[in-house]
Amino acid sequence: MSLFDLTTSISSPELTEAEKRQLFIKTLIKEFKSGVAKLSYSALSKFKRSPNAFINYKMKSFETTDSMILGKLVHALVLEPDTINASFYTDEEMVKEIGGASPRSTKAYKEWKANQLEIYPEKELVSYGVFLQAKRMAKAVLSNRAAKHILSQIHQTEHKIEFEHDGIKFTSFLDGLGEIILDLKICTDADPRKFQRDIIYNNYHIQAGVYTTAVGEVLPYYIIAVDRECEVSVHHLMEDLVMKGISIFEKLVTEFKQCLDKENFDESFDYRAYTEEGVYKMDVPPYLN
Incomplete structure (x- = not known):
């Protein structure tokens, strides 16, 4: 049974949620061990x-949110502007035609939307407000001196x-x-000091390690950060930080393989605890002395 076939199986009302989860885990382990399944940075x-x-x-069943669409739009506008018309369309004209305080909650809008999804199944519908926001953010990136140099x-x-790394x-x-x-990152705050903390907190240095491993050589690694206020900052992850990311990536792959072998995917934070029982020990922290 593949993960594709498993989608139907785990929806069976005859299985409890716990049974569905265990079936999913067993199938996933089998597919990774057989080399069928692949990991992404996000999953890792x-x-x-x-x-x-x-x-x-x-x-998880993923639902597209406005934030996700905003990110896709900004990426497309900055990196592949020629794909915009083929990939997205807006509801500007319909919203204007319906008018009122909440045009998207009307029956007319919902019927129009359902019809558009049938006509353009390959395109994503974008609210006009999100589209304008994306255009402002993309323009900020494309006009930024540092970002232009990197692009x-x-x-x-x-x-x-x-x-493939170590069999995965x-x-x-x-x-x-x-x-x-x-x-290219859409972020909460592109302020350089705040975003550089986010680089570590959000593990972007590990992502750099994964992508550098994928490329097969250590190239200069840059992140362009843009926020909804259209502020932009550009960051060069120095080689030592990228190499640290590679080291952590390699360690995670080793741990992932061990988890496959031991089938420990039900474990939470006890997986990396300090004791065999999965307990974390805490002594008096220095700042309390």
Whole structure:
């Protein structure tokens, strides 16, 4: 049974939630061991939190949110503007035609939307407000002095790389590749001091390690950060930080393989605890002395 076939099986009312989860885990382990399943950085970052978080991520039904669409739009506008018309469309004209305080809650809008989804199944419907926000953010990136310098050094965008590390297969999508590796991030606050804390907190240095491993050589690694206030900052992850990310990535792959062998995917934070019982010990912290 593949994970594709499993979708139907775990929806069976005859199975309890616990049974569905165990069936999913067993199938997932089988597919990784056979080399069918592949890891992404996003999935590996969940495993870094805990095996339980990884399974929750893999089982989750993803729904597209406005924030996700905003991110896709900004990426497309900055990196692949020629794809916009083929990939997105807005509801501007329909909203204006309906009018009123809440046009999207009307029957007319819902019927129009359902019809559009049938006509353009390959496109994403974007609210006009989100589209305008994305255009402002993209313009801020494209007009930023530092960002323009970095963007001029990439030759491929949305570049897919499939690779294998220590017997585990990976799929990575690089925002930009050329003389450098580029990652474009939509963030809460692009203030350099705040975003550099986010780089560590959100494990972007590990992502740099994964992408550098995928490329197969250590290229200068840059992150362009843009927030909803259209503030932009550009960050060069120095080689020592990227190498640290590679080291953590390699350790995580080793842990992931051990988890596959021991089938410990039900464990939470006890997976990396200090004792065999899964308990964390805490002494008097220095700041209380």
